[in-house]
Amino acid sequence: MMLTDLDGFFTGLDAKDVTAVLADGTRRTFKAYFDAPYLEPRLEDFAVETAAYKLTCQARDVAGVTRKSTAVWVDGAEYAVSAVRPDGTGIVEVMLDATCDVTVQVDW
Known part of the structure; x- marks a missing residue:
């Protein structure tokens, strides 16, 4: 079922420009929820910190956004689109790659 009036949902306190x-x-500017949950996969004695960045937004706002051909800015940081995942209700998850954000942590 396609939801039609999502504007109220995307004007919440945590919504980002x-x-x-x-x-x-x-250029297109819209409201979305930005999520960067930290992951810490372990490789034997090493821990590598990484983040899975994503936007949750309205499908109409990201029409034309495609993998690897769209640049996205959130809070002044640049990201590349790695996937666009519509859920069929008018909401889309846009998966992002940080353009130059790599952190490596070594546990000794």
Whole structure:
């Protein structure tokens, strides 16, 4: 079922202003929820910190956003789109890759 009136949901306290630049140079600004849950996979004696960045937003706002051809800015940080996952109700998860955010932690 497609939800039609989602504007109220995306004006919450945690909603971020997001700017997307599409492959043709078009800029689009919209509200979305930004999530960066930290993961700490272990490789034997090493721990590597990483984050799985994503946006949750309205499908209409990300029409034309495609994997690897769209740049996204949230809070001044740039991300590349790695996947666009619509859920069929009018909400989309946009998976992001940080363009230069790598942290390695070594446990001795």
